[in-house]
Amino acid sequence: MASAPPSPARALAQLLLGNQLQQALFVAAKLGIADLVRDGPRSCDELAAAADADPASLFRLLRALAAHGIFAVDDDGRIGLTPLAEPLQSGTPQSVRSFALWSGGVSYRAFGGLEWSVRTGMPAFETIFGSEFFAFLEEDEESGAIFREMMSRHTRPVAAALAAHDLAGIETIVDVGGGSGEVLAAILAAHPTLRGVLAERPHVLDRAREVFRQAGVDDRCTAVGIDILDDVPPGDAYVLKSVLHGLADDEAVRVLTNCARRLAPSGAVLVVELALLEGNVFSPGTLMDLLMLVGCRGRERTAAELGELFAAAGLALRGVTPAKHGYVIVEGGLERTDGLARSRRALTEAR
Numbered sequence: 001m002a003s004a005p006p007s008p009a010r011a012l013a014q015l016l017l018g019n020q021l022q023q024a025l026f027v028a029a030k031l032g033i034a035d036l037v038r039d040g041p042r043s044c045d046e047l048a049a050a051a052d053a054d055p056a057s058l059f060r061l062l063r064a065l066a067a068h069g070i071f072a073v074d075d076d077g078r079i080g081l082t083p084l085a086e087p088l089q090s091g092t093p094q095s096v097r098s099f100a101l102w103s104g105g106v107s108y109r110a111f112g113g114l115e116w117s118v119r120t121g122m123p124a125f126e127t128i129f130g131s132e133f134f135a136f137l138e139e140d141e142e143s144g145a146i147f148r149e150m151m152s153r154h155t156r157p158v159a160a161a162l163a164a165h166d167l168a169g170i171e172t173i174v175d176v177g178g179g180s181g182e183v184l185a186a187i188l189a190a191h192p193t194l195r196g197v198l199a200e201r202p203h204v205l206d207r208a209r210e211v212f213r214q215a216g217v218d219d220r221c222t223a224v225g226i227d228i229l230d231d232v233p234p235g236d237a238y239v240l241k242s243v244l245h246g247l248a249d250d251e252a253v254r255v256l257t258n259c260a261r262r263l264a265p266s267g268a269v270l271v272v273e274l275a276l277l278e279g280n281v282f283s284p285g286t287l288m289d290l291l292m293l294v295g296c297r298g299r300e301r302t303a304a305e306l307g308e309l310f311a312a313a314g315l316a317l318r319g320v321t322p323a324k325h326g327y328v329i330v331e332g333g334l335e336r337t338d339g340l341a342r343s344r345r346a347l348t349e350a351r
Helices: 008-016 018-031 044-051 055-066 097-104 106-111 114-120 125-129 133-139 141-163 182-190 202-215 249-262 285-295 303-312 340-350
Strands: 172-176 195-200 221-225 235-241 263-276 316-322 327-333
Touching (some): 097 106, 141 235, 195 202, 249 263, 263 303
Antiparallel strands (some): 263 327, 316 327
16 A cells, blocks of 8 residues: 655655755765775775774764665675765766765855845855855865866766757857867767867866867867957857856847857857746756856746847747757857747747
8 A cells, every 4th residue: 555645744844854965965975985885885984994084973974874775784884885875986977976065065055145145136155155156166176176077977968969969061160168178079079070169268278178189079179268258259150058047148148149240141059058947847947046046147047038048149049959957959040030929939839
């Protein structure tokens, strides 16, 4: 006989405990416990010595996680992996360790300012950390490295979708704000005749060049240090992956306008973002939208709102293609249309 679902009060109480479980996962990830038991169960004394932790306190942490199926404690008190603990290992294809470190570290602290951001409409991040978000990532080497690894892992499935996108007639593609270049490297690897340009802040270009070298596309790719709010290099197509969500509407329109101004007549602008869904349904972008609220001046948007940004920048909407994990690829170009109404119809049909 199936058990009765929890009452609303109990279900809500479980959600309210989520921050405690998040912090337990964060500490286990930071101590590297999953890596330490990669080759088999070990005693808590051994783990504590290797992780520079108090044995009794570490056992209490891992016992709490084991109660949720994350790690297992055997009859001899040794700690071992479970399927839920395995992704906390580093260096594996399914690793979420960088996500655990980010979520329980910088993101956790930033969300402590959510009430202030809701009351003021301003990013609490700058008050909490004393620096603008991207400036902080440049200044704090450890946090910057964690963020880049996390974003790289989140980018790979979307990069594959972009690499499979129809790029017929395109000779040069520009990745605007493309970070360490994983998206552009994947596109160039899938299209051997294509040339690429990465337009990014100067401090990330060395890492991007190494990504291009490892992917074997460095002979077809150029990295340019530039402020994308001011200008972008000329191209036949532009890719903007998770760029607009970090910008206020006026800034997003400025970047898209720069792309439209430099775009070849028959070219394309491909914007990849989490698309918020209409109505009271789960959408991966809703909590990310709160992170944008506390972290910067950007926001997540519905597909229709992305279409409005395109129209404001003088770009005609061509289509919306679903990608993985809630992302969509919104494509626009320069051909004339009857404006925003047509864009909205196309977006509605795509959903």
